[in-house]
Amino acid sequence: MASEVVQEPTSIPAPLAAAAEAEAPLMEVGTDNDNDSAFDPDDGAASDTTSLSSSVSKYRFENGRRYHGYKDGLYMQPNDEQQLSVQDLGHHMMLILLGDKLYTAPIVNKPQRILDVGTGTGIWAIDIADQHDSAQVVGTDLSPVQPEFVPPNCKFEIDDASSMWTFTPGSMDLVFMRFLLGSFTNWTEVYREAFKSLKPGGWLEHHEVAPDVHSEDGSVTSSSAFGRWGALVFEAGDKIGRTYRTAYNTKKWMEEVGFVNVVETKYRMPIGRWPADPKLKEIGMWFRAYFEDGMEGYAMALLTRVLEWDYIEAQAYFGQLRAAFKDKKTHGYCNLTIVYGQKPLDA
Known part of the structure; x- marks a missing residue:
């Protein structure tokens, strides 16, 4: 189906509103009962960050979905209401997984500046701003889809994190990233920009899900629909030079850039309520909803634009x-995987 880029009034959706063990052992099958610059308002420094203008509210409409128009094609997922709801659903899922924690890195008690890269709906940035009123929080994204009314210590900017960052070097206490599969061609360069932006002793934390589906009982085979999912996503990502294997390489890339005290925690996210463990059952319910509701948005452009499938x-x-x-x-x-690392104190 042909695509076109048209201008539309900026949409501002309201945000909508497992604890699996690291390297979890065999998950027992139970009964299945279910059918988000050091920013300174007065900073006049030149920046690649753009204001919310008509140029960023021009969208691509393709196969019934809406995609960002600013730097069209750079990011392969939609920014329409359906996908934004999926992002907020994923936020709730992560709160369940982490016991209502927004991050796991041991950041200072009163952080001053926090950056949320690829903020999406802005829900993580808003929550962290509410939690840390000492901090100025900025969320960046390619699309102006964040709420209008936010905490006074939170703001959003349109920015491309794959370009050189313009935030004040050595100013951030925490740089946060979540679910940015396929966003960048060179993750070490992105981590290097984060490293530069962090204060000595500051932390980078990245949460990422791998798209390949596994099973411990052989119920997911390479030829099954789930088995093909990971293979197709990996194939499309490799074809455009944007790896979707990020979750398996984050720790290595952080260490290559120079982060220390790097900690990686691995989780298995069940698809559905099949585990016997009640906590895993709850996480599986949310992860299934996140996966099922978001799969078309995550893969439609990869399948049709990159692998040249028809609709x-x-x-x-x-x-x-x-x-x-x-x-x-x-x-x-x-x-x-959840990985965090610290910029050395003597950096």
């Missing part, structure tokens, strides 16, 4: 995935 072929595959979500004999899970 009908892509929808047929999504239908196979929906059937897999409902199959109680399939006990799939995805890997999620």
Whole structure:
């Protein structure tokens, strides 16, 4: 289906509103009961960051979905209401996973500046601003889809994090990233920009889910709908030079850039309520919703733009995935990693 870039009034959706163990052992199958510059308002320094203007409210409409128009094509996921709801659902899922914690790095008690890269709906930035009223929080994104009414210590900017960052070097206490698969061609350069922006002793934290689906009982095979999902996403990402294997490399890349005290925690995210453990069952319910509601947005552009599928072929595959979500004999899970690292005090 042909795409076009048109201008539309800026949409400002309201945000909508597991604890799996690291390297979790075999998950017992139970009963399945379910059918988000050191910013200174007075800083006049030249910046690549743009204001909210008509240039950033021009959107690409393609296959029934809306994509960002600013730097069109740089990011492969939609920014429409459906996908924004998925982002907020993922935020709630992570709060359940982490016991209502927004981050895990041991940052200072009263951070002064926090940066949320790829903020999306801005829900993480808003929550962290409420939690740390001592901090100035800035969230950056390619799309102006954040709420208008936010805490006074929170603000949003349109910015491309794959370009050179313009924040004051050595100013941030925490740089946070979450669910940015396929966003960058060179993750070490992005981490290097984060390193430069952090204060000595500051922290970078990155949460990421890997797209490949696994099972411990053989219920997910390479030819199944779930088995093909990871292979197709990896293939498309490799074709455009944007790896979707980020979750498996974050720790290594942080260390290569110079971060120290790097800690990696791994989780298995069950797809559905099949685990016997009540906590995993709850996490699986949320992760299934996050996966199922978001799969078309995550993959449509990869399948049609990159792998050159037609729209009908892509929808047929999504239908196979929906059937897999409902199959109680399939006990799939995805890997999620949380990695944080510290800029050395003598840097």
